[in-house]
Amino acid sequence: MGQLPAKCVLVLLDGLADRGHDCLGGLTPLQKAATPNLDRLAKEGACGHFHALSPGAALPSEAAHFFLMGYDQEVFPGRGYLEALGFGLELQPGDVAFLAHLAMFRPQEGRLSLVERKPRLEPNLAAELFRAAAEYASPLGLARLLPTKGSSGALILRGAGLSRRVTDSDPLLSGEPLLKPLPWAGHGEDLAARRTASLLSAYLQHAHQTLAEHPLNLARAEQGLAPVNGVVTQRAGQATPVEPVGLRWGLKVLSLSSAAIYRGVFRALGAEALLLEEREDPARDLAAKIEAALERLDDFDFIHVHSKAPDEAAHQKDPRLKARVIEALDAGLAGLVEASQKRGDLLIAVTGDHATPSSGEMVHSGECSPLLLHGAGVWQDAAAGFDEVRCAQGALGLLRGTELMQTILNYLDRGKLWGMRDSPADLPYYPGPREALILPRKA
Secondary structure (H helix, E strand, O other): OOOOOOEEEEEEEOOEEOOOEHHHOOEOHHHHOOOHHHHHHHHHOEEEEEEOOOOOOOOOHHHHHHHHOOOOHHHOOOHHHHHHHHOOOOOOOOOEEEEEEEEEEEEEOOEEEEEEEOOOOOHHHHHHHHHHOOEEEEOOEEEEEEEEEOOEEEEEEEOOOOOOOEOOOOOOOOOOEOOOOOEOOOOOOOHHHHHHHHHHHHHHHHHHHHHHOOHHHHHHHHOOOOOOOEEEEEEEEOOOOOOOHHHHHOOOEEEEEOOHHHHHHHHHOOOEEEEOOOOOOHHHHHHHHHHHHHHOOOOOOEEEEEEOHHHHHHOOOOHHHHHHHHHHHHHHOHHHHHHHHHOOOEEEEEEOOOEOOOOOOOOOEOOOEEEEEEOOOOOOOOOOOOOOOHHHHOOOEEEEOOHHHHHHHHHOOOEOOOOOOOOOOOOOEOOOOOOOOOOOOOO
């Protein structure tokens, strides 16, 4: 391992960090799990903690990934836009996209009281209801409802002067009323936000009236079944101008995942992103993604390899299940550990995007994620293994947001000496995009 790393594989284990649980003797699922491959990488490298924003902040995955790649909150485009982009939906400049779900409501004193959101529906039924509520037009603009998966979809608003700065209509909790879309605080006088809120309100009323009268719902009522008679929306998004990730870090970036949202994030950042079929076995799934990453290292400098398995296990609120999933993922890392022993040009980074507690009411929580870096030139510190507690003994300390990519750039031997300016933009890497001085031709 004499040469310095020139390539980086970032293994992102979604929702990896957790809390201590009584059923595990006070340990986290990661502490409880047997992880020989992660422990080996940790012992041979440097460890620490990572938080994509700041400790204590509970982040959704798309925001955590956006911040991890070095971008600020001010240019985050919103989940709805990223989801639509990841599913390959047609978007035009200025469109506002929302996460949307079919829902069951009970009319009550002029309001719609939520019975169930995202109900499990037969594919044919869901498709027919999506078609029924697919389009709406008004002087304010157009609304299009497009299915993505199951009873979920995307609502796209199109028209002149629209804004993503509007509130959710999704009440989330059963018994709560469908919410009126409103401009964000501080944007009450913003004509674009007010127009968008009005267009969205009109669409939601149209969707309810259309679905309530649909023959399929009338038939459900005759069978004593609740009607699927509305749509809920949340997390509006709209394209924002961002510096392409390749220009920001001087790296050719590839993302390998099995979920559209991560393809959407990396496409929004101007990177290549591939969706790979998700395998049921977490070990085989991660091993296949690692193999695909290693095959592409000649063409890319930085490859993001994503597994959703820890997050999905934690959402089952079963700490033992999450520990078993982590053990399977560790087995899936065997090919990467083997490659690290053969290649001297490989920097391995392993961390999570956020914490997902496998008990309690929180969806995600604000604990930091364990982090390891492994490769030539990386310090070998005192961390004896890879988990939330032992990584605190590592030399990397706590890295936040853009600091992870800066540290990776440093270990790839591409960091620029502060104060140098070889290109008009003050970029963090060397060499940057620059021009050669052309000498005049001799007469």
